[in-house]
Amino acid sequence: MPSKDNAYVEFENVCKSYDGRTLIVQNVNFSVRKGEFLTLLGPSGSGKTTCLMMLAGFETPTSGDIRIDGRSVHALPPRKRGIGMVFQNYALFPHMTVGGNLAFPLEVRGFDREQCRERVARALDLVRLSGLEDRRPNQLSGGQQQRVAIARALVFEPDLVLMDEPLGALDRRLREEMQYEIRRIHQSLGVTMVYVTHDQQEAMVMSNRIAVLRRGDIEQIAEPEALYEEPERSFVARFIGENNRLQGRVTKVNGDICEVETGGQIIQALRIAPCQVGDATTLSIRPERVAIEPEPGLYTNELEAKVEDITFLGDHLRFRLNVCESLEFIAKIPNTVGHGAVLKGDKIRIGWTPTDCRVLDPDDEEDTT
Amino acid sequence: MNSNTNIKTNTLRPRLRATGLVLPLLAFIAITFIAPLAMMLVHSVYDPTVANALPETLNLLREWDGKSAPDEAVYATAARELLKARQDRSLGRVATRVNRVHPGLRSVFTRSARNLQNVREGPYREVMIGLNSAWGDIQTWYAIRSAGDRFTSRHYLNALDLQPLPDGSIARQPPERRIYLALLWRTFIVSLSITAICLLLGYPIAHLIAHSPPRIANLLLILVLVPFWTSLLVRTTSWIVLLQTQGVINDLLVTIGLIGDDGRLAMIYNMTGTLVAMTHVLLPFMILPLYSIMRAIPPTQMSAAASLGANSFQAFWRVYWPQTLPGVGAGSLLVFILAIGYYITPALVGGSTGQLISNMIAYHMQTSLNWSLAGALGGILLVCVIALYLLYDRIVGIDRMRLG
Numbered sequence: 001m002p003s004k005d006n007a008y009v010e011f012e013n014v015c016k017s018y019d020g021r022t023l024i025v026q027n028v029n030f031s032v033r034k035g036e037f038l039t040l041l042g043p044s045g046s047g048k049t050t051c052l053m054m055l056a057g058f059e060t061p062t063s064g065d066i067r068i069d070g071r072s073v074h075a076l077p078p079r080k081r082g083i084g085m086v087f088q089n090y091a092l093f094p095h096m097t098v099g100g101n102l103a104f105p106l107e108v109r110g111f112d113r114e115q116c117r118e119r120v121a122r123a124l125d126l127v128r129l130s131g132l133e134d135r136r137p138n139q140l141s142g143g144q145q146q147r148v149a150i151a152r153a154l155v156f157e158p159d160l161v162l163m164d165e166p167l168g169a170l171d172r173r174l175r176e177e178m179q180y181e182i183r184r185i186h187q188s189l190g191v192t193m194v195y196v197t198h199d200q201q202e203a204m205v206m207s208n209r210i211a212v213l214r215r216g217d218i219e220q221i222a223e224p225e226a227l228y229e230e231p232e233r234s235f236v237a238r239f240i241g242e243n244n245r246l247q248g249r250v251t252k253v254n255g256d257i258c259e260v261e262t263g264g265q266i267i268q269a270l271r272i273a274p275c276q277v278g279d280a281t282t283l284s285i286r287p288e289r290v291a292i293e294p295e296p297g298l299y300t301n302e303l304e305a306k307v308e309d310i311t312f313l314g315d316h317l318r319f320r321l322n323v324c325e326s327l328e329f330i331a332k333i334p335n336t337v338g339h340g341a342v343l344k345g346d347k348i349r350i351g352w353t354p355t356d357c358r359v360l361d362p363d364d365e366e367d368t369t
Numbered sequence: 370m371n372s373n374t375n376i377k378t379n380t381l382r383p384r385l386r387a388t389g390l391v392l393p394l395l396a397f398i399a400i401t402f403i404a405p406l407a408m409m410l411v412h413s414v415y416d417p418t419v420a421n422a423l424p425e426t427l428n429l430l431r432e433w434d435g436k437s438a439p440d441e442a443v444y445a446t447a448a449r450e451l452l453k454a455r456q457d458r459s460l461g462r463v464a465t466r467v468n469r470v471h472p473g474l475r476s477v478f479t480r481s482a483r484n485l486q487n488v489r490e491g492p493y494r495e496v497m498i499g500l501n502s503a504w505g506d507i508q509t510w511y512a513i514r515s516a517g518d519r520f521t522s523r524h525y526l527n528a529l530d531l532q533p534l535p536d537g538s539i540a541r542q543p544p545e546r547r548i549y550l551a552l553l554w555r556t557f558i559v560s561l562s563i564t565a566i567c568l569l570l571g572y573p574i575a576h577l578i579a580h581s582p583p584r585i586a587n588l589l590l591i592l593v594l595v596p597f598w599t600s601l602l603v604r605t606t607s608w609i610v611l612l613q614t615q616g617v618i619n620d621l622l623v624t625i626g627l628i629g630d631d632g633r634l635a636m637i638y639n640m641t642g643t644l645v646a647m648t649h650v651l652l653p654f655m656i657l658p659l660y661s662i663m664r665a666i667p668p669t670q671m672s673a674a675a676s677l678g679a680n681s682f683q684a685f686w687r688v689y690w691p692q693t694l695p696g697v698g699a700g701s702l703l704v705f706i707l708a709i710g711y712y713i714t715p716a717l718v719g720g721s722t723g724q725l726i727s728n729m730i731a732y733h734m735q736t737s738l739n740w741s742l743a744g745a746l747g748g749i750l751l752v753c754v755i756a757l758y759l760l761y762d763r764i765v766g767i768d769r770m771r772l773g
Contacts, residue, residue, distance in 0.1 A: 056672075056676055057676075058675075058676075078675040078676050079677075079678045081676075084676070085672075087673055088669070089669065091667065091669040091670050091673035093688055095691045095692050104677055104679070104687065105677035105678050105679075108677065108678045108679045109678055152677065153676075153677075156677070
């Protein structure tokens with residue numbers, strides 16, 4: 001469990017069930033440090049939005065406790081939690097101008113006219129929409145509406161801002177632009193943010209830490225780099241970035257390294273899951289860690305592979321290989337001089353180091369993104 | 370040039386075909402709606418009956434000074450034309466028209482004409498005054514002259530409790546004959562009350578339906594629409610059963626001891642009956658536009674308002690209510706316009722105090738046969754409704770109104 005000394009938001013054994021039988025959220029524990037950007041990442045139905053709604057106060061946990069700044073918020077209605085929230089479809093008020101939308105949270109808090117105007121101008125400046133006070137939301141583009149929604153969630157200077165898949169409705173280019181925009185705002189204001197998305201790339205760009213959820217449970221919570229480089233669960237390995245997975249059985253355990261039999265081959269790999277000899281397992285290796293035609297003897301794992309397909313992607317090449325009875329084994333090779341030597345249908349040798357190949361829990365692949 | 374004409378004919382033919390499809394409806398509306406409406410409006414200002422029957426008398430009366438009884442020539446001509454009118458059976462209608470200007474002249478006309486048959490020679494002045502002293506009264510001749518106008522504002526003045534005086538000025542009717550303005554006022558007040566009650570009752574229901582899960586929403590919508598599918602008479606009659614002095618509600622109140630047997634409430638055949646039954650009939654017209662507007666408001670709007678710090682009242686009043694205004698406007702306008710011209714329900718359950726202007730129009734159409742006055746009353750009602758519509762358009766904007 002994360003240390004509690006500087007935790008700002010804490011989830012402790014939080015469970016949520018709508019029908020009293022199935023748990024949408026099961027025993028979730030995590031904490032968010034002050035000023036941190038935490039993303040709840042997971043496929044639909046993983047319980048990430050439910051977690052956010054419980055934090056915002058629109059849902060009540062069935063059991064467990066949620067604390068903000070050390071105080072349990074169980075009895076607090078949403079309006080008293082002082083949380084800025086950006087909704088999936090922005091939820092801007094169509095009958096008010098942009099200025100009216102932004103002034104709304106200030107007016108209900110009893111700010112006077114002068115203070116309202118000043119803060120609204122500042123918030124609009126922050127999202128780079130100065131001068132659009134008198135427009136109506138439907139006169140704005142999707143990206144501009146998004147910025148207004150963010151400005152509205154920030155204008156009353158909350159310490160905590162929640163975002164529920166705010167970029168889902170935008171096209172790809174705008175989405176990427178907004179990702180950097182949100183990151184910039186987060187860094188310049190230093191507010192604590194909890195962000196929900198199913199887009200792993202989005203999570204990677206913005207977050208300090210990412211919590212990967214699956215079936216109402218947190219699979220792993222870590223920095224983006226760690227999540228990518230050191231997935232601890234086969235679901236995380238599969239969900240974050242591209243990954244090769246080989247199903248096999250542990251044949252020998254030797255400290256941190258164990259031997260796994262898959263498709264008639266023995267592979268040495270790093271032991272992550274607490275597996276014993278005879279256990280079923282998933283081997284996980286990133287495509288860019290696979291070397292093609294390595295110098296003999298350089299890698300402990302060396303295998304025969306048949307090239308099924310080669311895709312040219314500009315800066316790199318993508319090889320689809322037949323290895324260990326898997327037809328979907330991918331290797332990514334940087335576009336360097338001499339790559340043209342390998343052709344489709346060739347038999348080649350590939351290799352990787354045992355530490356790049358991780359022994360994880362057996363993958364049931366029931367839900368994919 | 371040739372290709373240009375080709376394009377024209379190419380677009381013309383489908384357009385003609387489309388026009389042909391709506392033609393039956395246009396014809397239907399023209400025959401059943403526009404024509405009767407126009408006819409009634411013409412009736413309210415144009416009435417040639419007297420002018421056709423007594424043309425020469427009216428010609429002579431135009432030169433009359435109006436200070437004393439007219440001279441012999443007028444009497445002689447009037448006598449001749451009255452006889453002629455009696456022969457071609459138009460006398461009754463003429464007498465009725467004149468009677469409306471000056472009550473009591475109907476019998477003077479019919480009786481005098483009957484007696485004039487036996488008169489062979491003048492002086493007609495003495496003869497007619499001898500038959501009936503009313504012929505010596507200058508008011509009688511004023512009445513004839515006034516009724517002889519083909520175009521007249523008299524019916525409209527009448528409908529507004531005004532009357533034209535012989536000197537051309539306009540005065541209020543004597544107090545005992547002032548009925549229409551009060552009735553018009555009452556109709557407005559009742560329609561406004563019904564609109565307000567419908568809004569008060571319909572708004573929460575519409576909200577409930579709009580934000581219920583689809584299955585429950587459908588069921589509730591059916592419940593709202595059931596009155597639409599029930600005969601108006603059945604509905605009204607069931608209100609009679611419920612509300613009458615020996616009816617279900619009174620029996621219940623007496624049984625539980627809230628009122629004594631001799632203190633039974635009069636809830637029908639008066640204004641209460643009209644209000645209750647009309648609210649029931651018109652409620653769906655309020656609920657449906659509200660529902661269609663409310664359904665389009667995403668529930669996250671209220672969540673957003675709450676997360677921004679608004680309490681439930683602020684969230685409702687500043688976020689929800691303004692967005693429902695087009696529906697409120699549409700529903701209110703619809704209910705008000707329907708209420709202001711409603712006839713059957715007040716006629717059945719209104720008693721004498723619950724009658725509205727439309728019942729008076731019906732009375733003039735069916736009983737007193739004063740179609741001109743009926744037309745004038747209807748015209749005033751129409752002007753009021755159009756004025757209201759324009760006012761609504763000015764304030765809210767008609768394009769913002771959505772009916773469903």
